[in-house]
Amino acid sequence: MxxxxxxxxxxxxxxxxxxxxxxxxxxxxxxxxxxxxxxxxxxxxxxxxxxxxxxxxxxxxxxxxxxxxxxxxxxxxxxxxxxxxxxxxxxxxxxxxxxxxxxxxxxxxxxxxxxxxxxxxNPDLIENPDGPTVVLFVGVNGVGKTTSVGKIGYNLKQSGHKVLMAAADTFRAGAVEQLNVWGERLGIPVVTGADQGDPASVVFDAVKKANAEGYDYLLVDTAGRLQTKANLMAELAKMKRIIERENPNGVQEVLLVLDATTGQNALIQAKQFNEATEISGLVLTKLDGTAKGGVILSIRHELDIPVKFIGLGEQASDLQAFDAEKYMxxxxxxxxxxx
The missing domain is CATH 1.20.120.140 (SRP54, nucleotide-binding domain)
Structure with a gap:
């Protein structure tokens, strides 16, 4: 049927x-x-x-x-x-x-x-049976990336997983503090580094900790803006190389966070990031605040990238795993x- x-x-x-x-x-x-x-x-x-x-x-x-x-x-x-x-x-x-x-x-x-x-x-996150599943969260500033890291961390912990978060967005004022607040609220440890420091060093420390202490998931918040698009993509590539070197199975997921209220601009961002790095899934935030939810159909038609989570409200539990049947x-x- x-x-x-x-x-x-x-x-x-x-x-x-x-x-x-x-x-x-x-x-x-x-x-x-x-x-x-x-x-x-x-x-x-x-x-x-x-x-x-x-x-x-x-x-x-x-x-x-x-x-x-x-x-x-x-x-x-x-x-x-x-x-x-x-x-x-x-x-x-x-x-x-x-x-x-x-x-x-x-x-x-x-x-x-x-x-x-x-x-x-398959909208489910990949689960690595031989070590921590590393999930990089990418996207431009203002789309709800750091909040999505916290909410998905909440979902995973509620499902019984041992979760670690890494604050690798060292350039945006308040990003590290924001993720620390989520960590304290949820009881999830957060690996941090020096303000304005090297994001890749935060990732290195976080992968070492995740492997040494038996974490199921490592969720990495990344920068949404450096001086140029080339710098941003180079920084993401550097993080991926470190993870692939230090973690036996490399990067399992790269989730692109998009703001549903931007409509077709979200599709443009998806195309740009997909050209620069291999995106394995999408997180579509703020769907409850817009009439532009039809963009999911557009993304599905033009890019073979699954939507994995959608934001349906402000609470941590409102970031839901995407269910195509319920959506349609x-x-x-x-x-x-x-x-």
């Missing part, structure tokens, strides 16, 4: 068992976090699509022009929008579809199909209910 059929059956009352299976994957409170955290995105997307079908005349070029405008305004992205509208055109022609409710069904099916890409996506259902729920 495909993702579209599964979520439709589950949440339109067609299959109570399937619904219970979905909700059993995590606690009900997690599903409620998705509902609340994606409210602005859901209403923006669903309301505009509903208005389009309310003013339905016929399935002509004007309809598809309006649909493209809605998708782009929802920050689904230009390339994703074109791929989606082309797929819808082809599907309605192949299925000889004319009624509004059938066009809506085709649209939702194609949106899910393009997101899935026929490739299963929350995005299109109102449209399913109005069929």
């Amino acid at each position: 495909g993702l579209f059929d599964r979520i439709k059956r589950a949440f339109t009352g067609e299959d109570k068992v399937v619904k219970e299976e979905i909700l059993d994957q995590e606690e009900q409170i997690v599903f409620e976090k998705y509902e609340k955290g994606m409210e602005k995105t859901r209403k923006s997307f669903s309301d505009r699509i509903s208005d389009l079908f309310t003013s339905w005349r016929e399935l002509d070029d004007e309809f598809f022009d309006d649909l493209e405008e809605i998708l782009i305004s929802a920050d689904v992205g230009f390339k994703m929008t074109l791929a989606l509208t082309d797929a819808i055109r082809d599907a309605v022609e192949a299925q000889n579809v004319h009624r509004p409710e059938d066009v809506k069904r085709v649209m939702l099916e194609e949106m899910v199909a393009i997101y899935e890409k026929d490739q299963p996506v 259902y929350t995005l299109i729920r109102d449209l399913l209910e109005k069929e």
Whole structure:
């Protein structure tokens, strides 16, 4: 059963068992976090699509022009929008579809199909069985990188893991202090270095400690800005070399932290960082504060980098492991209910 059929059956009352299976994957409170955290995105997307079908005349070029405008305004992205509208055109022609409710069904099916890409996506962090899993957090200043380190540290500790954090953003005023506050609040030790010192030396000390004391995860906060982009990327490369030398299995994860409120600028940042360093996953923060959550579809379409965490609120527990099923259902729920 495909993702579209599964979520439709589950949440339109067609299959109570399937619904219970979905909700059993995590606690009900997690599903409620998705509902609340994606409210602005859901209403923006669903309301505009509903208005389009309310003013339905016929399935002509004007309809598809309006649909493209809605998708782009929802920050689904230009390339994703074109791929989606082309797929819808082809599907309605192949299925000889004319009624509004059938066009809506085709649209939702194609949106899910393009997101899935026929490739299963594993959003879980890699776990190194032979030593500490090292996770580098990268991204520009102001996206919530240090906060994400703390919140993911909280999630991992709640799951029973032994966690160490490293404050390798030695250049930003307050970054080390901010991570220390998180460490004290959560009971997670933090490795620090000299103010304005060498970030790579902090990483070196942290990897040594993580290996010597049997930590499961080492979370490394990195600088978001040096004098130039080249300097920043060179510093990240230096950190990775040290980790690969000192840790048997090297860097397991490089997570790029993006601010969802920036919409398509987040996609641009993802492309730039992915060109300079191998990004293994994305953390999308502040999703609860924006109607631009459609950028996840754009990122998925243009970059084969999985979203691993999304920020659905201010609390430590509100940074949730990304669940594509919950995301897609929350995005299109109102449209399913109005069929």
